Amino acid sequence: MAHDHAPPSDLGPAFRWAVGLNVTYVAVEAAAASLTGSLALFADAAHNLTDVAGLLIAWFAASLANRSGTMSFTWGLGRATILAAMLNATAILIGVGIVIWEAASRLTTPVEIPGLTVMIVALLGIGVNAGSALLFMKSRKGDLNAKGAFLHMATDAGVSGAVVLAAGGIMLTNWQWLDSATAIAVSVVIAFSAWGLMRESLELFLDGVPSGVDxxxxxxxxxxxxxxxxxxxxxxxxxxxxxxxxxxxxxxxxxxxxxxxxxxxxxxxxxxxxxxxxxxxxxxxxxxxxxxxxx
CATH class of the missing domain: 3.30.300.30 (ANL, C-terminal domain)
Structure with missing residues (x-):
């Protein structure tokens, strides 16, 4: 005898707000990165762009998960959420690799960065990303797909915070290499978080016992x-x-x-x-x- 229960709560409103906020911020941050030449700001913008794509993938997967089973897909399409989490982790790891490569090359030839402009844009990013993360905070504990979205937003808030510190350091010391060094340090931290998400989603994809079940x-x-x-x-x-x-x-x-x-x-x-x-x-x-x- 089989027993099934109601589908997970609708995360559509959270995804709509998060996507809207991040698309707007990516446009602002990319323009600022182009004008200032800040690699740390560009790294933050690039990561936010992958987050927008990740949010859209997670949103689409969540909508598929709420569909009933069919003659061809008797379990429904809920496993799309597992695939979305895996794709999100992959996108983050690829983006991190690109940023680290570029930042390493700039360590020997730093680019002059207007610290105040970078700081203002990054402060705005802290608000946008932290607010987006809060939208998924409650759902992340029981939903790996929502956890992936939360991780993206929370790490981006951390990235923006690090950029603020780097900009402040540049303004005080004129050490332009802080921009590249910050981009590398933040990227490494993000890579560790993304790897954890990748491992957990891969285990579920291969029919492993979910981590919360003994x-x-x-x-x-x-x-x-x-x-x-x-x-x-x-x-x-x-x-x-x-x-x-x-x-x-x-x-x-x-x-x-x-x-x-x-x-x-x-x-x-x-x-x-x-x-x-x-x-x-x-x-x-x-x-x-x-x-x-x-x-």
């Missing part, structure tokens, strides 16, 4: 229920960045099997966040019956 705890919980003598062929995987599925064979005696399935499905969602549960009840043990309980 497979052994789930097996032990099912095995401890009334009448259960064995659990085997237990599989837990992600249907999307917000929905987790489980399938298992359960060896159990008793006449109330339908009530048992309903109870287990409800409790697995409540205790472990597993929203789609399929159980095959067996009345006699088999050679694999204790597999999941002793691993």
């Amino acid at each position: 497979r052994h705890a789930v097996a032990a919980w099912i095995g401890a229920q009334n009448g259960v003598t064995g659990v085997h062929d237990l599989h837990i995987w992600a249907l999307s960045t917000t929905r987790t599925a489980l399938a298992a064979h359960v060896v159990r005696t008793g006449a109330d099997q339908d009530d048992f399935i309903d109870f287990v499905a409800d409790e697995l969602e409540h205790e472990f966040g597993i929203s789609h549960v399929t159980l095959q009840i067996e009345s006699y043990p088999c050679e694999r019956a204790q597999q999941c309980l002793v691993e």
Whole structure:
């Protein structure tokens, strides 16, 4: 028996606001970078541009995830959100590589930067990116797709903050190399965050157990229920960045099997966040019956 539940909350308004704010800011920042020659400002603008693309991908994936299953895609299109998170991480890592390459070449031949102009634009970026991140703060804990959007915005706020510090340093010391050094330092930090997102999304894409679910705890919980003598062929995987599925064979005696399935499905969602549960009840043990309980 299978149990399914409501789709995740609509993130459309959050995506609309975030995309609108960031498109406007990218235009302003790119113009300022062109006028001032600031690589740190250009790096921030380039990263914001990849974020706009990432937000659009995540938005489209979130809309696909809310669609019902079809004859061809019986699970629906929820896994598009996993693919979106992976594409977002890839885009960030590519952008970081380009910025580090350019910044390294400029360390030996610094370009004179008007610190005040750069600082003003970067301060505006802190407000835009921090505000955009807040739009996804609540949803990021239970949705890897929303977490990717939040990570983009939060790291961009950090980038803008670093640019402000670099601009202040240039104004005080006239050390023009601070611009390139800041671009490199910030890019390295972003790369670590993006790699974590890439690893987590890749695990879900390959049907790994979601990081928030303890497979052994789930097996032990099912095995401890009334009448259960064995659990085997237990599989837990992600249907999307917000929905987790489980399938298992359960060896159990008793006449109330339908009530048992309903109870287990409800409790697995409540205790472990597993929203789609399929159980095959067996009345006699088999050679694999204790597999999941002793691993």
